[in-house]
Amino acid sequence: MSVAVTSPAKPGDATSKAMDQTRHRTPGIGTTGSTVGNFGRALLPLVVPVLLLAAWQVASVSGALPPRILPAPLAVVAAAKALIVSGDLWRHLSVSAARAFLGLAVGGGIGFALGLLTGASKWAETFLDGTVQMLRAIPNLALLPFVIIWFGIGEEAKTFLIAFGVFFPLYLNTYHGIRSVDPDLVEMARAYGVRGAALFWHVLLPGATPSVLVGLRFALGSMWLTLIAAEALAAQSGIGYLTTTAREFMQTDVVLVGALLYALLGKAADTAVRLLERVLLRWQTARASN
Amino acid sequence: MANGASIQLNGVSKAFGDRRVLDDISLTIAPGEFVAVVGKSGCGKSTLLRLVAGLETTTEGMLAVSAAPRLMFQDARLLPWKRVGENVALGSPSPAATASALAQVGLADRDRDFPAVLSGGQKQRVALARALASAPPLLLLDEPLGALDALTRAEMQTLLSDLWRERGFTALLVTHDIEEAVLLADRVILLDAGRIAYTALVTVPRPRRRGNAEIAALTDELLTRILAPQAVADFAPSFTI
Numbered sequence: 001m002s003v004a005v006t007s008p009a010k011p012g013d014a015t016s017k018a019m020d021q022t023r024h025r026t027p028g029i030g031t032t033g034s035t036v037g038n039f040g041r042a043l044l045p046l047v048v049p050v051l052l053l054a055a056w057q058v059a060s061v062s063g064a065l066p067p068r069i070l071p072a073p074l075a076v077v078a079a080a081k082a083l084i085v086s087g088d089l090w091r092h093l094s095v096s097a098a099r100a101f102l103g104l105a106v107g108g109g110i111g112f113a114l115g116l117l118t119g120a121s122k123w124a125e126t127f128l129d130g131t132v133q134m135l136r137a138i139p140n141l142a143l144l145p146f147v148i149i150w151f152g153i154g155e156e157a158k159t160f161l162i163a164f165g166v167f168f169p170l171y172l173n174t175y176h177g178i179r180s181v182d183p184d185l186v187e188m189a190r191a192y193g194v195r196g197a198a199l200f201w202h203v204l205l206p207g208a209t210p211s212v213l214v215g216l217r218f219a220l221g222s223m224w225l226t227l228i229a230a231e232a233l234a235a236q237s238g239i240g241y242l243t244t245t246a247r248e249f250m251q252t253d254v255v256l257v258g259a260l261l262y263a264l265l266g267k268a269a270d271t272a273v274r275l276l277e278r279v280l281l282r283w284q285t286a287r288a289s290n
Numbered sequence: 291m292a293n294g295a296s297i298q299l300n301g302v303s304k305a306f307g308d309r310r311v312l313d314d315i316s317l318t319i320a321p322g323e324f325v326a327v328v329g330k331s332g333c334g335k336s337t338l339l340r341l342v343a344g345l346e347t348t349t350e351g352m353l354a355v356s357a358a359p360r361l362m363f364q365d366a367r368l369l370p371w372k373r374v375g376e377n378v379a380l381g382s383p384s385p386a387a388t389a390s391a392l393a394q395v396g397l398a399d400r401d402r403d404f405p406a407v408l409s410g411g412q413k414q415r416v417a418l419a420r421a422l423a424s425a426p427p428l429l430l431l432d433e434p435l436g437a438l439d440a441l442t443r444a445e446m447q448t449l450l451s452d453l454w455r456e457r458g459f460t461a462l463l464v465t466h467d468i469e470e471a472v473l474l475a476d477r478v479i480l481l482d483a484g485r486i487a488y489t490a491l492v493t494v495p496r497p498r499r500r501g502n503a504e505i506a507a508l509t510d511e512l513l514t515r516i517l518a519p520q521a522v523a524d525f526a527p528s529f530t531i
Contacts (some may be wrong), residue, residue, distance in 0.1 A: 184365065185361070188363065188367040189369075191344075192360075192420075202380075235384070282404070283371045283404045
C-alpha cells in the first residue's frame with residue numbers, strides 16, 4: 001500500500017492522465033472533445049443505475065438471486081403491467097392518495113389555522129403555544145395503541161395518525177412565518193391605514209407564505225411515512241393492502257411495485273408543492289428571471 | 291401656501307424609560323414650509339419625526355398636526371409580494387392617482403414589476419409615489435435618501451424639491467446630510483441631546499445648486515456647530531466629511 005502511494009506516477013493513473021489531456025489540448029481536438037464531453041456528462045449520472053439494473057437482471061436470470069429475496073426488474077415491470085391492466089393499480093393508488101390527503105387536509109388545516117392564530121395574537125400564543133409544544137414531543141406512531149382503542153383499525157384511525165403527524169410542521173412554520181414578517185413593513189402598512197383583516201390579507205399572510213410552504217414540505221414527508229405505517233396496520237384497500245396481501249403469497253414483484261408507487265406519490269406531491277411555490281412566491285424569483 | 295399642513299410643538303418631551311430623548315422642544319412649522327432637522331446620531335431627530343407621524347406618543351407637552359401625514363423611511367418598505375402599482379395603490383385614493391403618481395416619479399412603465407427587480411433609487415421613487423399619491427398636506431421624511439449612492443441621491447433631491455415646489459405641501463425632513471438639508475429646506479434645525487441647539491434660515495433662491503457659495507458656507511457653519519464643543523479644538527482643515 002505504502003509502496004503504491006510513494007511510487008512515481010504510472011502511465012495509467014489519474015495524475016498522468018490529467019497531464020496528458022492538458023498537453024494534447026489543441027484547438028481542433030478541444031472543440032470536438034467538448035461536444036462529446038457535454039453529451040457524455042449528461043449521460044454520466046445514468047451509468048451507475050443502468051449498470052446496477054443490468055447486474056440485478058443478470059443475477060436474477062442466472063438464479064444467483066432467487067425471486068423470493070428480490071424479483072427480477074423485468075418481473076416487476078410485468079407485475080406493474082398486470083396491475084394496470086386489471087385496474088387494481090389505479091384503485092389502490094387512489095385509495096391511498098385520498099387517505100393521505102384527507103389526513104393532510106384535517107391536520108394541516110388545523111395546524112395552519114392555529115399557527116395563524118398564535119402568530120397574530122399575543123393572547124392566543126400565551127394560551128396555546130406551550131401546550132402545542134408539549135404535544136409536539138410525542139411521535140404520532142407512539143399513539144398507535146391508543147388510536148386502536150379509540151378508533152379501532154378503520155379509516156378514522158389512519159386519518160387521525162396522518163393528521164397528527166402533519167399538524168406540527170404546518171403549525172410551527174405558520175406561527176414562525178407570521179412572527180418573522182418584517183415589523184417595519186407592518187409599521188408602514190399601519191401608517192397607511194392598513195389594519196385588521198386588510199393587514200392580515202395584504203401583509204401578514206403573504207409575508208408568512210414562504211415559511212408556510214416549507215412547513216407543507218415537511219408535512220408531506222411525515223404524511224407519506226405515517227400513511228405507510230398506517231396502511232401496514234390493517235387495510236382493506238390501498239397500496240398497503242396490496243403489498244401486505246402480496247407478501248402473504250410471496251409475490252415479491254408486487255411488493256416492489258407497491259414501494260415504487262409510494263415513491264411515485266411522494267414525488268408527485270413534492271412536484272405539486274414546487275409548482276405552488278413557483279406561483280405563490282413569484283415575487284421572490286422575479287429578480288432571477290429579469 | 292394653502293396646500294400644506296401646519297405643525298405646532300409646545301414644550302414637547304419624550305422619554306423612553308429613564309432616558310430623555312427629547313427635552314422641551316417648541317417649534318412651529320407653517321403650511322407649505324420645508325423644514326430639515328439635523329444632528330448627530332442619537333440626538334433625537336428621528337424620534338421627533340416619529341412623534342409628528344403619530345408612531346410615538348409625547349411624554350410631556352403639546353403637539354398639534356393639522357392634517358394626516360404621509361411618511362418616507364430610509365428603506366423603501368415596499369411590500370415585496372405586491373407589484374409596484376399595487377404598492378403605490380396602498381397610499382392612493384384611485385387608480386388614476388396611482389398612475390399619475392408613478393408618472394411623476396418617472397416610473398409609469400414599471401407598475402407591473404415586483405419590487406425585487408428595482409434598484410435602490412427606483413424603490414425609493416416608488417415609496418415617494420406611494421407617499422404623494424393621495425396629495426397629502428404633510429410629508430415626513432426620515433433619512434429617505436441615506437441609503438442611496440451619491441448620484442441617485444442628487445437626482446432624488448431634485449425630484450423632491452421640484453415636487454414640493456409644484457404641490458406646496460409641508461415637508462419635515464430628518465437627515466444626517468447637512469448639505470442635503472441646506473439644499474432642500476427653508477429652515478434647518480439643529481438638535482443636540484434632545485434640544486434645539488440652533489436654527490438656520492436658508493434664503494438662497496431656488497432652484498439651488500450644489501457648490502453655490504452661500505450653501506457651502508451655511509453647510510460649513512452647521513457642520514462646525516454640530517461638531518462643537520468637543521471636536522472644534524482639533525478640527526483640522528484637512529479633515530473633510
